[in-house]
Amino acid sequence: xxxxxxxxxxxxxxxxxxxxxxxxxxxxxxxxxxxxxxxxxxxxxxxxxxxxxxxxxxxxxxxxxxxxxxxxxxxxxxxxxxxxxxxxxxxxxxxxxxxx
Amino acid sequence: xxxxxxxxxxxxxxxxxxxxxxxxxxxxxxxxxxxxxxxxxxxxxxxxxxxxxxxxxxxxxxxxxxxxxxxxxxxxxxxxxxxxxxxxxxxxxxxxxxxxxxxxxxxxxxxxxxxxxxxxxxxxxxxxxxxxxxxxxxxxxxxxxxxxxxxxxxxxxxxxxxxxxxxxxxxxxxxxxxxxxxxxxxxxxxxxxxxxxxxxxxxxxxxxxxxxxxxxxxxxxxxxxxxxxxxxxxxxxxxxxxxxxxxxxxxxxxxxxxxxxxxxxxxxxxxxxxxxxxxxxxxxxxxxxxxxxxxxxxxxxxxxxxxxxxxxxxxxxxxxxxxxxxxxxxxxxxxxxxxxxxxxxxxxxxxxxxxxxxxxxxxxxxxxxxxxxxxxxxxxxxxxxxxxxxxxxxxxxxxxxxxxxxxxxxxxxxxxxxxxxxxxxxxxxxxxxxxxxxxxxxxxxxxxxxxxxxxxxxxxxxxxxxxxxxxxxxxxxxxxxxxxxxxxxxxxxxx
Numbered sequence: 001x002x003x004x005x006x007x008x009x010x011x012x013x014x015x016x017x018x019x020x021x022x023x024x025x026x027x028x029x030x031x032x033x034x035x036x037x038x039x040x041x042x043x044x045x046x047x048x049x050x051x052x053x054x055x056x057x058x059x060x061x062x063x064x065x066x067x068x069x070x071x072x073x074x075x076x077x078x079x080x081x082x083x084x085x086x087x088x089x090x091x092x093x094x095x096x097x098x099x100x
Numbered sequence: 101x102x103x104x105x106x107x108x109x110x111x112x113x114x115x116x117x118x119x120x121x122x123x124x125x126x127x128x129x130x131x132x133x134x135x136x137x138x139x140x141x142x143x144x145x146x147x148x149x150x151x152x153x154x155x156x157x158x159x160x161x162x163x164x165x166x167x168x169x170x171x172x173x174x175x176x177x178x179x180x181x182x183x184x185x186x187x188x189x190x191x192x193x194x195x196x197x198x199x200x201x202x203x204x205x206x207x208x209x210x211x212x213x214x215x216x217x218x219x220x221x222x223x224x225x226x227x228x229x230x231x232x233x234x235x236x237x238x239x240x241x242x243x244x245x246x247x248x249x250x251x252x253x254x255x256x257x258x259x260x261x262x263x264x265x266x267x268x269x270x271x272x273x274x275x276x277x278x279x280x281x282x283x284x285x286x287x288x289x290x291x292x293x294x295x296x297x298x299x300x301x302x303x304x305x306x307x308x309x310x311x312x313x314x315x316x317x318x319x320x321x322x323x324x325x326x327x328x329x330x331x332x333x334x335x336x337x338x339x340x341x342x343x344x345x346x347x348x349x350x351x352x353x354x355x356x357x358x359x360x361x362x363x364x365x366x367x368x369x370x371x372x373x374x375x376x377x378x379x380x381x382x383x384x385x386x387x388x389x390x391x392x393x394x395x396x397x398x399x400x401x402x403x404x405x406x407x408x409x410x411x412x413x414x415x416x417x418x419x420x421x422x423x424x425x426x427x428x429x430x431x432x433x434x435x436x437x438x439x440x441x442x443x444x445x446x447x448x449x450x451x452x453x454x455x456x457x458x459x460x461x462x463x464x465x466x467x468x469x470x471x472x473x474x475x476x477x478x479x480x481x482x483x484x485x486x487x488x489x490x491x492x493x494x495x496x497x498x499x500x501x502x503x504x505x506x507x508x509x510x511x512x513x514x515x516x517x518x519x520x521x522x523x524x525x526x527x528x529x530x531x532x533x534x535x536x537x538x539x540x541x542x543x544x545x546x547x548x549x550x551x552x553x554x555x556x557x558x559x560x561x562x563x564x565x566x567x568x569x570x571x572x573x574x575x576x577x578x579x580x581x582x583x584x585x586x587x588x589x590x591x592x593x594x595x
Contacts, residue, residue, distance in 0.1 A: 001478070001481070007472075011471050011475070013452075014475065015455075015468055016429075016432070016451040017452060017459065017464055018449075018452035018453050027465070030465065030526060031465070031472070033526075033527055034469060034526065034527060035472075038414040038415075038418055039414075040410075040411065040414055041414050041415060041418070041485050041486060041489055042481075044408065044411055044488075044489050044492065046485065046489065046492070049492060050491060051484050051487030051490075051491065052487045052488075052491045055302050055316055055490075055541070055543030056301060056302045056303050056348065056543045058303060058348065060345060061342070061349075070342075070343065073343060080203035080204075081435075083201075084200055084202075084203075085434070085436060086434075086438070086439035093434050093435060095447050095450070096441065096445060096447050
């Protein structure tokens with residue numbers, strides 16, 4: 001499989017990255033080179049093989065259902081959450097108007 | 101008096117504890133080296149000399165009161181700028197996070213501070229840890245302190261992505277540094293700069309507070325001048341963390357106390373698929389010497405097969421970009437970091453402009469590949485297939501480890517290359533991680549130790565891969581090599 005300029009434009013749009021036509025033109029051969037190389041994986045017989053889900057066997061834990069058990073990751077830290085926001089407004093994240 | 105910046109972790113810890121010198125003297129020595137080298141090597145994004153001094157003063161005060169100093173008491177270290185540092189700019193070497201000052205400290209760095217270490221500064225790296233030469237940083241290339249012996253003084257790559265870490269330790273700007281390894285980012289830079297570094301078993305070190313690249317692969321580990329120093333620092337970094345869902349709930353072994361270079365009764369596997377056509381002659385010779393060294397240490401050497409080796413890199417370059425495209429979706433110009441809001445732009449246009457401006461070319465390339473392989477219609481052909489191949493690669497190691505205790509291989513196919521030599525061809529850059537990526541995909545502990553110099557006078561590393569949870573076996577085989585390689589070369593101080 002290979003990509004063309006329309007596909008690269010579509011991927012960039014899905015990835016929310018603005019690209020110019022010149023950038024797309026440069027990316028098409030680069031991405032095709034990489035995709036052609038990874039396609040050798042198709043040679044591998046994977047019948048009966050499960051895709052990996054955990055690299056080291058581990059079981060998912062549940063934490064105790066306690067509010068703010070860890071103060072660092074609990075609530076009540078609005079100031080810390082907003083401290084690095086580029087445009088905080090009235091205690092919220094500010095964004096351009098979404099509703100027309 | 102000895103130059104304190106020539107000392108490693110163990111020597112500093114022990115010397116401070118004994119009162120041969122103070123932690124403040126050590127911190128002042130390294131602070132001076134950091135400042136003197138910054139213009140030439142660009143190893144740090146931010147230097148924090150006051151933090152190093154503050155921790156050193158605390159250590160000296162504890163010693164005066166007769167209190168325990170901790171595993172890293174009095175040792176100043178460099179912190180890869182991928183670990184969140186409370187109140188200190190943390191960028192992942194990206195423009196999109198420029199100016200970001202976390203309100204929290206990563207688990208691993210907090211453990212190091214609790215163990216008595218101090219921070220010399222935040223180390224440069226490849227942007228979001230994506231690269232093998234430290235040429236993708238928004239804050240400029242790191243220059244290796246090493247030069248070829250041809251007198252040409254061509255600037256060389258310190259390896260990547262932990263290139264600031266490797267350059268700083270090799271140049272005596274820090275006795276040790278943190279690294280992270282997703283597909284070789286501790287081991288390859290360690291090999292390029294003549295230092296040691298270990299990536300532990302996936303889950304040993306908490307990922308909480310480390311800027312995420314590929315979460316199923318990312319592991320933190322120490323980079324230092326020798327195996328003992330790595331063992332000490334890994335003990336301080338590792339341990340269960342309830343805040344990381346993949347953290348291993350296991351006690352941290354006493355790796356330093358368990359060190360032994362006697363390999364009697366141990367079997368060392370030599371993977372035949374790693375001996376590739378056209379292999380660099382110096383790298384092949386170094387591998388052969390490593391085999392003889394391990395035999396000399398008492399080990400039996402056996403031939404093993406890892407039949408899916410050639411598929412590891414292509415699988416990695418599907419899995420890692422796929423995870424990266426998902427992880428990096430969080431950089432949107434809303435919650436932290438850069439915002440680019442062109443006049444009259446709507447929310448979607450703001451996202452796209454911010455990410456176009458904030459990410460470098462290699463990061464964009466990987467996000468686009470990841471987005472493509474995860475997109476509807478291609479997911480099974482690329483991503484599911486790669487995860488199946490990953491299962492086979494992991495099984496290859498399990499099979500090999502029925503015949504041997506550790507595996508010995510080169511760390512990288514070449515010594516350090518020149519800056520600029522590989523940037524125009526992403527694929528050839530990716531191939532530099534051919535020996536490192538398989539152990540990453542299998543989540544296994546793996547380390548690089550210095551093995552000698554090539555004909556150009558540049559360091560070469562040997563890699564030991566161990567069974568899951570057997571960092572001790574890896575460290576011990578590394579120690580056996582270190583005791584026989586007696587690597588003492590260091591870069592001349594030209595800066």
